[in-house]
Amino acid sequence: MSIFLDSDSKIIVQGMTGAEGMKHTQRMLNSGSTIVGGVNPKKAGTTVTFEGGTEVPVFGSVREAMSSTGANVSVVFVPAVATKSAVVEAINARMPLVVVITEGVPIKDTAEFYALARxxxxxxxxxxxxxxxSPGQSNAGIIPAETAPNPGPLGLVSKSGTLTYQMMFELSDIGFTTCVGIGGDPIIGTTHISAIRAFQADPDTKAIMMIGEIGGDAEEAAAKFIQENVTKPVVAYIAGFTAPEGKTMGHAGAIVSGSSGTAESKKLALEAVGVKVGRTPSQAAQLMRDCLQ
Incomplete structure (x- = not known):
């Protein structure tokens, strides 16, 4: 099994005909995803042929694409200025899952479409x-499928994209049910808690790897949720142990102010509820191996 995405997922790509949309649609196809359409009102009625001979139709709207193909996942590859309208269109069409890759989306826009989605x-x-x-089943986004070629018993939820890839590689011999990169913006649609709740309910996920980072209190909130609701082993890595105070590190939400949001404070909160925390990705991977043994 898996969470949120499986072999029955039918994916459309909003912005498929742009440079990034084309590149990553090809990568998704190469990893076995079922891509059933693209959305671009200016190119509706055309088709795009990808390497390998897969021909993908282009629709004028998300609603039309869903009606014609039965799509249940949309991946959004549009510029930040147009992201809000693209996501709102997908929500209004009642798309079950919308994966928003775009960076630099204004927080106000995210807050508005997140409220609508709720x-x-x-x-x-x-x-x-x-x-x-979900290795061996489907891939929606830009995750390199070659870093996690095997399905297995681990669930992974991560704020960081590159650390997602590294942890998938570190534990590729064990394998994963699903790996979710939730993003590091101050407002996101799916949180650590959302993914951990789903992994706890998934009978094929035997242990959970959580990757967080400095800034905010999402990891502390996850620690409280784990204490009250999770019976499976959880291992964590928190990025930013050496980050200087007051300096943004990569993501917009990754900034430390005083003692709030530090890697050390998050580590202590997680360890207090029984979560093992590594100070490096490799150490966290070894802690996971020890848990499974």
């Missing part, structure tokens, strides 16, 4: 995220 049945992953992969 009133609907749409799950949003992102923005500013690498997406989601």
């Amino acid at each position: 009133e609907s049945d749409t799950r949003i992953i992102g923005p500013n995220c690498p997406g989601i992969i």
Whole structure:
């Protein structure tokens, strides 16, 4: 099994005909994803042929694409200025899962489409995220499938894209049910808690790897949730142990102010509820191996 994405997922790509959309649609196809359409009102009625001979139709709207193909996942590859309208269109069409890859989306825009999604049945992953992969089943986003070629018993949820890839590589011999890159913006659609709740409910996920980073209190909130709701082993890595105070490190939400949001404070909160925390990705991977043994 897996969470959020599986072999039955039918994916459309909003912005498929742009440079990034084309490149990553090809990569998703190469990793076995079922891509059933693209969305671009200016190119509706045309088709795009990818390497390997896959011909993908282009539709004028998300609603039309869903009606014609049965799509249940949309991956959004549009510029930040147009992201809000693209996501709102998908929500209004009642798309079950919307993966927003775009970075630099204004927080106000994210807050507005997130509020709309909460009133609907749409799950949003992102923005500013690498997406989601269930190895051997489907890949929606920009995650390199070759870093996690095997399905297995681990669930991974991560704020960081590149650390998602590294941890997938570190534990590729064990394998994953699903890897979710949730993004590091101050407002995101799917949180650590959302993914951990789903992994706890998934019978094939035997242990959970959580990657966080400095800034905010998402990891402390996850620690409280784990204490009250999770029975499976959880291992964590928190990026930013050496980050200087007051300096943004990569993601917009990754900034430390005083003692709030430091890697050390997050480590202590997680360890207090029984989560093992590594100070490096490799150390966290070894802690996971020890848990499984």
